Amino acid sequence: MTGLPFTAVKLGVFATVCALCTALVVNTLNQPFGRAVTYHAVFTDALGVKPGSDVRIAGVRVGKVDRVALDGRTAVVTFAVADDQEIPADAKATVRYADLLGARYVSLAPGGDASKRLPENGTIPVAHTAPALDLTALFNGFKPVFELLQPGEVNQLTKEIVAVFQGEGPTIDALLSKVVTLTQTFAGQDKVIGEVLANLQPVLDTTIGHAQDFKKLVSGLGSLVSGLAANRDTITSALDSGAKLAGTLADVTTRLTPSISKDLTSLNQLSASLLANREPIVGALHDMPGLLGKVTGTMDYGGWMNVYLCDLGVQAGGLGVSSAIGPHSAVCR
Template identity: 25%
Template sequence: MTVLGKPLSRVVAIAVVVVLAATAVIWYVFAASTGKHVTAYFTGAIGVYPGSDVRVLGVKVGTIDEVQPEGKQVKVQMTVDRGVKVPEGASALVFAPSIVADRYVQLTPVYHDGPEMADNTSIPVERTATPVELDQLAKSVDEVAKALGPNGANKNGELADLLNTVAANVKGNGSAMNTTLKDLSKAAKTLDGSRKDAFGTVDNLQKFTGMLAANDSQVRQFAQLSQDVTKFLASEREDLGTALKELATALQMVNTLVKENHDSLKSNVDKLAAISQVLVNQRAALAEFLDNAPVALNNGVNAYDARTATLQSRIALNELNNPPILMLCKLLQNGAAGNDKIPDNVVESCKHLSKVIDGTLPLPSVAQLLEGLQKGQPPALPLPLVDVMKPAIEAGDK
């Protein structure tokens, strides 16, 4: 079978495709035109009706579709216009422009960035708010008036007495109160100028409390130890009191001793200062003594022969590296100063031996002499030594 020369099945298929496409276009147009559906739950919705506005910053962005009571709350369904972005966690507030005007629902806050509220989203009662009604305000004022009236706080005239007392205290102090308020204003400005420091202080306190929280076990242990110490001191308060009394007596005796021996103590302190200064001046020698004394004492202990009760010693002639005459002259010259027992001619002889002492005519040392004698070959003396020794011998004869 054909329709206008075309197979019937082909015509049916084309018609079905056209109908489906038209349906999709119509659905998209109507769905997009209706906008985004949002449901909010309020504790009350007085003055809110279907057709009321949905606003953002006071600008209409949608319409309320339905208002239904559900138990102790009210369900308000609304539609937000297409293209209006609402943040995901937005709140819904009922606003009353005036006492008699229709109210509207305000969505807040304004969208800046982040996730958007999806279609068919519900706003719980925790994120909604309604204004205080006039009858509720009147009821609250009536309750306050009754509480302060003759059957309440002013039953025996207490409130009247309070007001009279306040009036008497304030009377004549207007200028002082004015000055106080001005000073408080200046203080508030100062705090406002130092808000960064105040916030820094708060941050530091937060870090400190965080540190205490992180070390809670140690803090508790410290508190427990402090409590134990306090209990111990409390249990020993009698002994502690006795000790403090005895300490006070001892301090009094020390005070008396210091007063009675002031001059002696001052003299001793002055002498001690001089001795301390000597120790300071000789600290290098003291350090050397402390380094060498243990070795010397150890050598003394090792040299003592308990069997014979004697000290065993040996002269180490090999350690004498200077010639004998040189050693003798140096000893005489060092000991001649301020010593009248050494004859002058002896010192004079050493002066003539200055060439030998200065090393011009080197003489063999004691170690060299001993080594030569052991080998049977004593070291030879330098030939000019006779000429050098002659003036010294002549000076000694005089």
């Protein structure tokens, strides 16, 4: 029976020690540095920061985050730091990754002037804070590389990037070497790309210099297109009328072609006849002035000319009319 009370005493002592140790651990976690000073920091993005997250200076834990609250479009992080740590008035606060599982901590770094200390309940403005690195944006930066790689190569590169950020696997140099190796297929195009950009520069300069004219041109084209769209029925009718007119002209030309061909043939024959009788025609034209002079002289005052009409014949269009007037005169007999 004496063994049972002794065992109970030992159990009680053990339970008491365990309770004291638990209270010590909890107290240490809640107040790890004795008296703490409260500060505030304003971030544009405090994703991943939550109450209990570490506050570190040069990688050493000096405090913890007490509260995260939304203030308009910014996040106000309230944190406590051991009072033996001097926080400069121009200190910079940055949210950093504690691990790739999403844990974050607030890193404090001194600014350029450490002579003034940030007062208790002081606030680090948003101009002196920076959000955590966006891994999504980081991997999106590798998107052009991923588009040129095979799925297996993309998976291998992704694994190596994750391994580097986890502190495992190859070093940064090995990672960069892998990226260089994977991009050799299109690295040789740098010269061509540079030449294209150099050729585009004068075009861009000219376009920028005539920005207002370019805007007016675009506006004018817009108005022209709008006007054409508004009058599309009229334009369509005009095009239809033009097509009909062209058809009518073609039909008229087809009908007149035989007559025109006949006239051209007759004109060709006349030209041939004139060409064949050019010498008599030239002689007649050469003698014409003398003949006209004599005729004119007979018509002058004091002159006389007798004309005897013996016979008269008229032909037109293949039809002939003849009038036997004489011979009534002795000249015609």
